[in-house]
Amino acid sequence: MGMLGNLRKTTRSHILTYAIVVVAYVVLQCLVSTHSISYFLGGLLVPVCVYVCLSISLNLVVGVSGELSLGHAGFMSVGAFSGLAASICLRGVVGPDPLRLAIAIVVAGVMAAIAGIVIGLPVMRLRGDYLAIVTLAFGEIIKNLLNNLYLGVDANGLHFSMESSRALGLQRGIVIIDGPQGASGVDKLSTLLAGFLLILFTLTVVLNLVNSRTGRAIMAVRDNRIAAESVGINVTKYRLIAFVVSATLAGMAGALYAMNYSTVVPKKFDFNTSILILVFVVLGGIGNIRGGIVSAALLTLLPEMLRSIGDYYMLIYAVVLIVVMIATNNARVRSAFDALRDRLRRRPGDGPTLSAGAANGGGTHEQ
């Protein structure tokens, strides 16, 4: 370790996390510029970045704040549609594409933050599985509303309708969101570089938040709500902070996702997508940011890799999911792993940890 040995353990762990992301980006960028990456895999690079961001942001709620959220795709969807609306409105106004993408992502973040606050305020009254079901309900509500939202723009500004695109009354304008058909003709502004920068941004926000006074308060609330309350921590405030920051980051990732495709439909951001992100977080180890990044990247690529097997690939994916969950959580299997680890005489607790229970990448953390 040498020079790094003098640093604090958490700092070292963070440097390692950043290093993994940077190295992965450099390798991928080299592969892309030398054209040694398949067309198919090339199309997956931005989605991988998006899911990594979503995994990091959901980890803030599930791992750090200890709440189960089943509606993360809802925030992604709010961000996706507000982001692409912003990018279409700025067509011709803002010249350089990267700047337009950046503005769109910021707009997406703001809109998702507003959604996060609106949803978070009632949700924070609830706990445990009830909170989970309400986030699920909000996810479905957002999907349902966007499915019936018509948005267009012309010289007079933006027009909304909940009925049909004709009801917008556009004068030579363009329909941005066309109800269930979603948005088409989206500018494909997303690039691997943008994805990489967004991952770095998300990572910086979450890691700094976790290691701040606020982050410690959030974790105190998670570990023992009553004890935290008794030392003067405002429970609702800190739970809400984690929830809203997570929603904002999810919205930004959603904008990046939307601008990777020419057509985006509201149906894409359904319950299954929320669950997919949750699977990344749980498989990576709840509260373990680095684990979440790796599992998001692997699990996004895995179904595509397995596609060559043919019709059975999703079946195998499901079996892998079940087997991995059992292998990493079953007490007997875990103790066998621990024994093996002791024999290899590795230092215990080598992993980057935010929650004590998730030290070995498993999900022993109690809700």
Place this chain on the structure above:
Amino acid sequence: MDFLTNLINGISLGSIYAIIALGYTMVYGIAKMLNFAHGDVIMVGSYVCFVAMNSLGLSPLVGVLLAVAACTCLGIVIERLAYKPLRQTASLAVLITAIGVSYFLQNAAQLIWGADPKSFTSVIPFPSVTLFDGQLVISSVTIVTVLASVVVMVLLALFVSKTKLGKAMRACSEDKGAAQLMGINVDATISMVFGIGSGLAAIAGVLLCSAYPTLMPTTGAMPGIKAFTAAVFGGIGSIPGAALGGLLLGIIEVFTKAYISTELADAIVFALLIVVLVIRPAGLLGKVSHEKV
């Protein structure tokens, strides 16, 4: 008359939700887990009944019985293989496993029966009932659905409150350790609950597909989520709560579709759920647990 027709349709849909919600709530009560694969068990039950009737040419009653038997076995096997190894661990791990099971069932169904929608023939061979000089037409499916769900609920209530196995079930959901010390076989009891819940799901699946006759590998997903909502609505873990929640959810859904908006019906139903939970954080009939310091 429109009002009455809608009310009857609502009760019919609500009865189906209630039967599915009973499965959710029983499993939650005893295993403290959200069984996301429950919706897909409904779908498997419907396919079994479909195959029995259309490919094997069996009578509808035999088809339903086969579906119930198959789903009961399926529920027990799923519990043994996927959930039992994780019984002592955090609830999130089991939740993800349940999602894995759900993916598995959906994709297995797609491989076996294909992704194309099948048109399900109703299992109820009676004509509709016409009342008030043709102003009110009640389909036989509706009548059978309501009757079946009443029978199921009464039987289940009797089973849980009167029989020894029902008592064991209640004991396990109260305190597994103490139940084991009293000589109750906890593993067998949990298996039994999964079996009963999945058997109920098969009945619900057949009724659902008789009323809405499109059958696909994803047929169970949305009713599953709705019924899950219904279970929480009534207070998850409570059997009367699930029945009440399911019934209310069905009625509200049908009325919203009829009088407010078809497209926004789902959003309104879920918004109502949120309002109920914000006012009563443990659902309508759920027990509010007070934390002691």
